[in-house]
Amino acid sequence: MTRYGGYLGKFLRVNLTENKIVEEQLEDKFIEKFVGGNGFGAAYLFKELPGGIDPLGPENKVILATGPLSGTPIISSPKIGFFAKSPLTGGFMDSYSGGHLSAELKFAGYDGVIIEGFSSKPVFLDINNGIAKIRDAENLWGLGTFETTRKIKEELGDDQYKIAVIGPGGENLVNYAAIIVENFHAAGRGGIGAVMGSKNLKAIAVRGTQYSPKIYNIDLLTGVAENLYREVTNDKTLMLKQKRYGTAGATSSNAASGILGTKNWQQETFDNADKIGGDAFADNVFDKNLACYGCPVKCLQKSSIKKGKYKRLESVGPQYETIYSFGSLCENDDPAVIMAANNMCNDLGLDTISAGVTIAFAMECYEKELVPRAEFGINAEPKFGNKEALLELISKIALRQDIGELLANGVKKAAAKIGQGSEDFAIHVKGLELAGHSARGYKGMTLGYAVSNRGGSHMDMRHVEERSGKFDRKSIDGKPELNYNIQSSTVIRDTLGYCTVIESAFGRVGISDAMIEVLNGVTGINFDKDSLQLLADRIWNLERAFNVREGKGREEDTLPPRFMNEPIPEGPSAGMIAKPEELEKMLNEYYHLRGWDIKSGIPTKETLERLELDFVIDELFQI
């Protein structure tokens, strides 16, 4: 039993091969060193996976980890991390879902779950108030996530279960298959849904009402929680913006700056951006705010289409990234089609970012006559702006039919197969398709995408400080240091479990007093600025070391050739480009700050020693 607050002190270890479940205690030393979420996931993955394994083989593991804040009185901390070696990138992957699953898992008695091995037949995991069982899922295999979620609740006789599910995408090992949580949240990125599919694991159902995370000091925590609640809810700009738009407001602001990924990033302005802008959704589509566990910001939108072909189509969202990937990137200006695509991806279990980027890539391949129409196997012509083609392609991908067989592996592998220069416009980093924040239009993101341990993720380096004008988005000056500081804060965010939506309260650049106050208030671990920085460094380096062990170094810290060879052709940001020499310069400076070897991009022995990562040294420097 741990003495620290915020934890249940227990992980479940589920071995699907042996059909065996055991409880494991969290040691205080392990908690002090890795703290939660991101830290736990990185530590378990590095320690327990041998290098070079097949991401879709039985040796890979799926790890679920909560942070110490979730389920406590600290608001807006609903995130649960999913961790595995990614089938999309072959590297470290972490993907975080909102919703109620994280708190529910704690109320069921556990801080996390380690799933290993392979089941010979479809199963799902049932965790209910301290009791975990592996249950038969033969009747659920092949079903969409909505139907699966409904049927599991029915079978277990409790409709308040919180359930993480894969759809046909995960079953068919689509390399960017998502895990869909409670029908409309997702651990979307990097194909961890396919890892579940490879294990014949259809779902993880959790019901918790009886257990509480340990409270270290009730009086102290009451004050800390109250202050944070007041600070966030008194931030009227944040509250009103999130209430009206959620993240959907970003479309309009990116369009205004000329950095809205359009037509597979051939452009960064979209003529019809207004039609899919924040106000278009807020005025015509969004009906009611919903929220994740313990979050007063309520950025989710229950939505519906009121007229036309898609009348009565219901959904939650879409959020900005989906509006980008299925909207401007495919030159689709119809909110209803974006919603339909979003729902299809949620039901089939696909990451909306990777799916949209992959479809945009396929459309460009078609228009450039690199892939003939017959190979697509769809009725509609797969050209930009063709809405029917967009929707048809989503199904093809999830079912791996016709062109879907190729596209299901992501743009990196698809381009390698298609060749003919298609690699130049395959928009990925390390195999992960890029999110909707311009790598050309934000110099910080130029470096940020290149060095993200996940690949093309917007959740490590954040664009927000450059968007607000606090840092000049057109200059590379100081951007290596900014990357280092922002990554430190996002690592702490993902380790503690709070959501990006309240990043403003915790601070976005570097380690803040607020992070220390909340973490210490909840756990009773005595962190200060130096030791929390050390924690952030340790976790980031551990992820990096995982990738190094897989043979990834400096050569993969790069961007799609399009961004380095083609300037933004039009609009307010015309001419901006991620020049290779600028990227190289930033990489040198960044590696230096990180304590990595400049030439290889590998953390030095001294750096790993400073971070007390002896077990990493043993593996990376074994002779």
Next chain:
Amino acid sequence: MKLNINQDLCSGCRLCENTCAFYHKGLTSPNYSRITICHIGKWALPNITVCLHCKEPECVDACPTGAMYKDLNTETILVKEDLCIGCGLCVDACKFEAVIIHPETQVAFKCDTCNGNFSCSQKCDAKAIYLV
């Protein structure tokens, strides 16, 4: 002050549950909360269950021991736990399902107003739970 709810405004965040349990017990698990948010159907539309302290409380009428009573000063419905025999007649009588027999204590368990503070309402930014 009287507790009121507006189901349409609830976002389902369950901060009220968390606050209620923490206020009373210093813990946060839902079984210590006297207010319950359920998520209904495919889109998890929220539903609030909490005692609204009826003017003519049927739970009080049903109670055979006087454990469930109306405090005339505050016009709220409270439980004298030492008088409660856990018979569950109040549970049957309440059409709002706002009373349960708690599995740990085996006595009636419902909103006790937090000494008139109604702590749930203080953390409901959506104003779905509010005082009038």
